[in-house]
Amino acid sequence: MENTDKEFVDFVMADGDYKTKLTHKYNQRTKWHKPVEGEVLAHLPGTIIEIRVKEGDPVKKGQLLLIHQAMKMYNRIVAPIDGTVIAVDVKAGDNVSKDYLMIKIKPV
Amino acid sequence: MVDLSEKIKELRVKKAAVELGGGQAAIDKQKAIGKMTARERILSLLDKDSFQEYDLFVKHDGRDFGMDKKDFAGDGVVAGTGTIQGKPICIYAQDFTVAGGSLGLHHARKITKVMDLALKMKCPVIGINDSGGARIQEGVGALGGYGEIFYRNTLSSGVIPQLSLILGPCAGGAVYSPALTDFVFVVDQISKMFITGPNVIKTVLGEDISMEDLGGARVHAEITGNAHFFAMSEKDCFDQVRRLLDFIPWNNTEHAKIGTSKEPSTELDIEQVIPSDPKQPYDVRDIIKCLADDSDFLEVQGMWAANIVIGFGRMGGETIGFIANQPMVLAGVLDCDSADKVARFIRFCDAFNIPLVTLEDMPGYLPGIDQEHAGVIRHGAKVLYAYSEATVPKITVILRKAYGGGYIAMNSRHLGADFVFAWPTAEIAVMGPEGAANIIFSKEIKTAEDPNAMRQEKVKEYIEKFANPYVAAGKGFVDAIIEPKNTRAELLHALKISALKEEHRPAKKHGLPPF
Numbered sequence: 001m002e003n004t005d006k007e008f009v010d011f012v013m014a015d016g017d018y019k020t021k022l023t024h025k026y027n028q029r030t031k032w033h034k035p036v037e038g039e040v041l042a043h044l045p046g047t048i049i050e051i052r053v054k055e056g057d058p059v060k061k062g063q064l065l066l067i068h069q070a071m072k073m074y075n076r077i078v079a080p081i082d083g084t085v086i087a088v089d090v091k092a093g094d095n096v097s098k099d100y101l102m103i104k105i106k107p108v
Numbered sequence: 109m110v111d112l113s114e115k116i117k118e119l120r121v122k123k124a125a126v127e128l129g130g131g132q133a134a135i136d137k138q139k140a141i142g143k144m145t146a147r148e149r150i151l152s153l154l155d156k157d158s159f160q161e162y163d164l165f166v167k168h169d170g171r172d173f174g175m176d177k178k179d180f181a182g183d184g185v186v187a188g189t190g191t192i193q194g195k196p197i198c199i200y201a202q203d204f205t206v207a208g209g210s211l212g213l214h215h216a217r218k219i220t221k222v223m224d225l226a227l228k229m230k231c232p233v234i235g236i237n238d239s240g241g242a243r244i245q246e247g248v249g250a251l252g253g254y255g256e257i258f259y260r261n262t263l264s265s266g267v268i269p270q271l272s273l274i275l276g277p278c279a280g281g282a283v284y285s286p287a288l289t290d291f292v293f294v295v296d297q298i299s300k301m302f303i304t305g306p307n308v309i310k311t312v313l314g315e316d317i318s319m320e321d322l323g324g325a326r327v328h329a330e331i332t333g334n335a336h337f338f339a340m341s342e343k344d345c346f347d348q349v350r351r352l353l354d355f356i357p358w359n360n361t362e363h364a365k366i367g368t369s370k371e372p373s374t375e376l377d378i379e380q381v382i383p384s385d386p387k388q389p390y391d392v393r394d395i396i397k398c399l400a401d402d403s404d405f406l407e408v409q410g411m412w413a414a415n416i417v418i419g420f421g422r423m424g425g426e427t428i429g430f431i432a433n434q435p436m437v438l439a440g441v442l443d444c445d446s447a448d449k450v451a452r453f454i455r456f457c458d459a460f461n462i463p464l465v466t467l468e469d470m471p472g473y474l475p476g477i478d479q480e481h482a483g484v485i486r487h488g489a490k491v492l493y494a495y496s497e498a499t500v501p502k503i504t505v506i507l508r509k510a511y512g513g514g515y516i517a518m519n520s521r522h523l524g525a526d527f528v529f530a531w532p533t534a535e536i537a538v539m540g541p542e543g544a545a546n547i548i549f550s551k552e553i554k555t556a557e558d559p560n561a562m563r564q565e566k567v568k569e570y571i572e573k574f575a576n577p578y579v580a581a582g583k584g585f586v587d588a589i590i591e592p593k594n595t596r597a598e599l600l601h602a603l604k605i606s607a608l609k610e611e612h613r614p615a616k617k618h619g620l621p622p623f
Binding site: 008011013016017018019020021022023024025026029030032045070071095097098 | 312313314330331387388389413414415435436437438439440441445471472475476477478481540542
């Protein structure tokens with residue numbers, strides 16, 4: 001009973017191909033990206049309240065970079081590593097979306 | 109002298125006024141979008157003339173924001189008791205025509221009164237949700253009301269079946285009562301469920317989405333898995349409720365009613381359902397139809413995580429919880445969603461004395477970064493927990509593939525299955541032949557003159573040796589290798605032997621399933 005339905009596609013498992021249907025959710029899954037060291041992303045959509053560093057500043061791990069307001073809270077965004085600020089892509093008052101690249105730090 | 113007829117007249121006038129709910133204009137608005145009124149819903153769901161309403165004259169005691177001058181008919185909810193199939197039911201329906209069905213403390217107390225009654229009378233409770241949410245003017249009183257409902261949902265969990273019908277908006281805190289109940293019913297275009305609505309999402313995230321796309325019936329039936337039954341109209345939905353109640357017992361000390369034991373339809377040939385090529389798909393529901401009385405199967409959560417099939421049927425008249433991997437969708441793998449789906453179903457069946465029949469054909473867990481990062485380990489662990497914990501009769505039939513972790517998870521002997529049968533087509537092994545051959549014979553394959561030919565040879569060797577039911581049967585992990593056409597007879601026999609089953613677990617306050 002060979003199934004020739006167009007909906008069935010090849011689906012690779014550890015031991016080879018299967019003919020099967022895929023789900024909407026499976027097709028919609030997001031691709032994973034390896035996080036880049038020194039990139040400071042917005043963890044939530046929000047507003048930039050103030051910025052404490054500028055390009056070229058040396059920073060220490062844990063040092064305050066900016067205040068990001070999200071979910072009724074002033075969040076202190078700190079340097080994830082020791083290094084030098086090489087880009088500041090936000091200014092006070094900006095609205096940022098989730099995962100927006102706010103600041104880039106070059107590791108020492 | 110009291111004039112009784114005058115008093116009766118007065119009562120009737122008062123009742124009629126409250127029973128009109130939010131008035132004709134609001135009722136017309138409700139009807140225009142395909143919705144019935146709260147009372148109509150209750151009357152269409154229950155046995156004819158069986159509804160007795162309580163707390164018709166309950167009033168709210170809000171005093172702020174001019175609320176002291178406002179009266180809400182029945183405080184926005186209709187509550188009472190009735191019967192379905194002649195058996196007791198506690199029921200409430202929020203009335204959207206009255207202050208948008210908003211929930212205040214006394215509205216909530218009407219609900220908790222029938223919930224308390226249901227727990228005492230050991231009968232199912234049905235909640236019909238159609239509400240704009242908390243009555244903001246009542247402030248924290250409304251929040252308290254929700255909490256009192258959630259608490260009772262939890263106490264009743266596993267004692268009486270709890271059904272939630274979402275027949276309108278159900279937003280914010282209100283969504284958690286349905287989420288705590290056993291079965292959630294939604295109706296296309298009518299049901300809307302979300303924690304934060306489109307307006308909040310727009311404000312906070314700047315993203316535009318309609319209520320339907322955010323939390324409509326299809327979203328919950330297909331994507332979130334919050335809904336168990338999807339209907340095209342309210343009438344369909346009530347038919348589904350009655351059909352479900354036909355399969356399940358009234359409380360955890362009872363068994364479901366015994367149906368007529370009709371043989372399955374002969375339209376399908378159980379030997380012809382599974383294709384001869386083990387990589388070709390088929391619809392495992394066809395196998396269930398070959399096994400269940402009258403080929404009657406009520407699928408639960410059919411649109412969500414369709415790579416596993418769950419639902420109710422009968423065998424020999426007795427209600428059975430069927431669980432089956434579905435090779436037609438995602439090859440029948442276990443993943444986060446399908447693990448959640450099956451684990452909760454097993455726990456429902458175990459709580460309500462419904463034997464489990466598991467039909468196994470699965471190539472393993474879904475590979476993927478998204479799956480690993482979504483926590484397929486803790487989700488998958490729920491399946492192991494639920495099967496191991498269950499003490500109802502548990503029977504497995506291995507139809508085809510039973511590989512690796514999937515073999516253990518799908519009610520294996522090792523997790524306490526009472527009976528494990530396998531078809532001669534079963535492949536029970538630690539992993540698929542190709543993967544296994546690559547590991548076991550990696551040296552031979554690498555050093556061969558023609559590695560590909562060698563791989564093919566070794567895969568073939570592995571298939572012949574291990575991709576069968578005889579190795580597992582040789583260890584007693586499989587009780588009997590059965591011919592497909594005898595499956596129903598073997599299951600009926602096993603169920604008969606299990607009829608008086610008693611099995612106990614170590615005494616504990618409660619276990620700690622990997623939620």
